Amino acid sequence: MKSAHNVAVLMYHHVTDQPGSLAVTARQFESQMRGLVENGWRTLQADEFFAFLAGEPVAPKSVLLTFDDGYLDNWVYAHPILEHHGLHAVLFAVTGLIGDGPIRPHAGQKNVALPVCPSHHEAKAIMFRPERDQVMLRWDEIRAMQQAGTFEIHSHTHTHTRWDRVSPSAAEKISSLNQDLLASRAALQQQLGASSRHLCWPQGYFDADYLAVARDNGFDCLYTTDARGQNKPGGNPGYVYRFAARNRAWGWLKQRLWLATHPTLAPLYNARKARSDARH
Template sequence: MPASVVPVLMYHHVSPTPGLITVSPAHFAAQMCWLKRHGYTTLTLDALAGFLAGEPVPAKSVVISFDDGYLDNWVYAHPVLEQYGLHAVLFLITRWLGEGPLRPHAGQGNTPLPACLSHHAGKTAIDAGQTDLVMMRWSEVLAARDAGTFEFHSHTHTHNRWDKIYPGDADNKSKALAHDLASSRNLLTERLGEVSSHLCWPQGYYDDDYIRVAEAAGFRHLYTTEPGVVGADSMASRLPRIVVKDRGLGWFAPRMWAYRQPALARWYLGRKSR
């Protein structure tokens, strides 16, 4: 029987360095092992778009999404996904990615691993222009894509909140966002050879102007941080996702069961958002 709803799980960091929006490698590995052992299909965003258009997907379908493109996604998440043959989606902040050779990851024996900063320390490093300490390199993006562990989409070019930079100025806000999205699309096309119709909003913020500009730029599937599961009746311009916490299977497993039950998922996630 095909799925009636699809949960889109949301991760940021997978790292042994504790901090905000961070899941430990041990918990992430346990969660991915559980999905594999219980027969889940990890969808591409093209498959999710097909589901929205009425195409069937397997009953146990899930999207594993990551935001930003942190170095720890390569060092710790990539080898786990590769080990279990799972596929994830990564929304990249294109301006923050740099050049250089591949760095070691956790699937390479006893090779010393690069340090992965906490979320707070990473923000400080980015503000100081030291993005290579925090973010993936383009070489790592290509390696992960070729391995099939990640596909890559836009999280804008700068991660700026243009509504805050131009408060009350809808014209300049829209112009700045349009330039930002064009820069992201151009760089993704240059580096990956293509760009998709999928966009994730920085900090989950959007308004009617944001949606209009994004759709004019060629983005049709817009991802938020609003809690919920994606159903056939979901609006492509307001797709919900589910935050995954740094918790073990006693937390993860019952929620994954609930997220497959449309009424229960909507009730539970609606209750948690209040």
């Protein structure tokens, strides 16, 4: 079987009914997902992606869709669109911010009043406060998405804290991150009956201590916010490249995937981007 030269990993946060920072509107998301299906792309599971890095073949047009944090709009807007197209995404949930309570309506249902899904700006203001349930997913919604096959759930830590910034010493940073990862794994085990090797760094930050703590906790497939590289067989699963999805239609994604996966153009493009990022 001919396998993919590399696999692009997309990073989403919000899919909502209105544009805003870190948001893709439901209309553009629908366009992107329809484009994937109509052009023969396959959405991988996280473990298939990990196996690909270890040398297992995957279909040449394979892509990994990832969502960070665990916002309510992932259930309200992204889930029904993924379900409609039979596509699959990976959700990195901040496990300590996921709530309890009944499942809320989603946009794939008829004659329902949809919950209001605030902008990223508003969500950020309350996601660490008791009212967070207004913007974050609930465990029952996560279980429903998992059962539908639209999302699989992995860790984005338990608290989304930048321990490097708030810890007075390296020893305390290490101990706090360790607690954070232990708590996240325990929550996934308790709520979903399983946890995994896949971990996404809050704000893309990690250092040598972070890597050691993650590995001690059984996390060896680690997702960055670095877009300037390709995920290839034999590549480092401890450094997964991802690029941010834009609020644009399929035409944009088609071109971005072509560029990201091109065997010779992508490295040139990434090197140029790295040089220009270094200048800014």
